[in-house]
Amino acid sequence: MLEHETTNHMTLYTRYWILSAIVLTALLNSSQALSKGQHDLLLFLSGGPAYNEVSPESGPEGSEFVADADIVYSYTNGRFKILGEYLLSTDESELERFKLGWREADTIGWIGRIHSPSRYWNSTYHHGQYMQTSISRPLIEQFEDDGGVLPTHITGLMLETMSSLRGSSGLQTTVSFGAGPSIGKDQLQPVDLLDPDSNHGAAADLRLGFLPDQLGDNQVGLVMGWADLEIDENETAEQAGLQRVEQYTIGAYLDWNWPNWKVIGTVIYVNNQDKLQTQTLKDTFTSGYIQAQYSFHEDWILYGRLEESNDTEDSLYLTLFPNTIADRQVLGLRFDFARTQALTLEVARVIEFAEADSQDRFGQAMLQWSTVLPWTW
């Protein structure tokens, strides 16, 4: 126990050293980088209170204050690229992404810790809270340490390429392969670059996106994933004799924009092969969301999101993650001000997995201020 705590403290110190090194490197580079290459440093800040109408046992607290700072550093010199993202919040301190890239024509190859390309929302907004309109993110896009049930971080290789089609349209292909998360005590645990261990199975992901205009923001596409999820100290899994889960996912997504409207949505079918000591059980479920937002003024956006999951009752896999959100109806209002700041109010009706008793349904209200620095830009 003592040894474990010592290790954790060392890991914590290591994290702060790494974070300090990233920030110092970025600052020192700022004077020289233009002559050698180009670099950029962004700081996404957000914070605000969250209130849950009912507080389920071991679930979300009745009320809490959530704040986070997401530091993004990028460096490009010719074909070579570096991208790092470190998140410091009231809940965690984690090196979320760190990858080295090489560009060759319209293809970029990356190596490092990445966000799984088969999670479209995450691949678009990452941890930049200011960039996404809503405060919350849908279940199938939630990160592993924030109640997510699908792998969102991979450590390995990723290739991104764009192929031109007829006219200005294009096909964007993103494929990744590497080490995925393991199933930890009550959440998925991705590889931690600052504290790696070997108990992680392989994972592969693919996203195919059709863009009617390569220079535009609209796209529609398919996502696929496979992950071999090892069990790592999950009591429920050990009691059930579950040794590992082989997970297959397939889905479709849409991100479409009109002058005042935006619609973003994904639906994913999940097939879990639960490997027990003597047999393999199959459990499947479907989960999806659709978010529509309307700008009724240059600085005001009204949005709503519907999330729904089906066939979750018989899923052994989902029992490994208590207090996971199954269905949610969200309504929100965002006000943008002072160039790069926003204030967002969001209310939601939430239903968690497990038996449909009243304890698993609750209302939620959140208020958030978000921004990106530098403000002078």
Next chain:
Amino acid sequence: MDLVKALLLCCIGFILCIKVAGADHQVVLVAASTSPLHNIDSLELRKIFLGFTVKRDGQAITGLRNISDEDLNDIFLQTVVAMSEKSYKRRQLSLTLRKGIPRIAEYDNVEDLVKALSSNPYSISYAREDIVNGEPGIKILRVLWEKS
């Protein structure tokens, strides 16, 4: 009578000056005088300022923003990227976040812009023709916009 004539001449002169100034009100695409760049079409220009890679002689062309003049900025947003300032900035933030592409560098005075262009022969920017015409170290690639 002489006073009336003089006033009339002044008015005519003033109108002519305005007309000439109007004819000179052009926005031009510029590069360093030492730059090998000479021909960049509208689609390529849009790609450069939207963060896509456009190459000449194997070198990626870098776009530099000139924000020294509010009208000039509006013309750039309308004619080059066809976006509002807010959408354009958001797009750049998104590219940095997703692909690690640094935001386009911005210059609020022409001296610094000329220095930046001179330091990279494969960089381009835009400026009012009357400001950069005759400026040593700068060459005009083509007219982007002119007052009709």
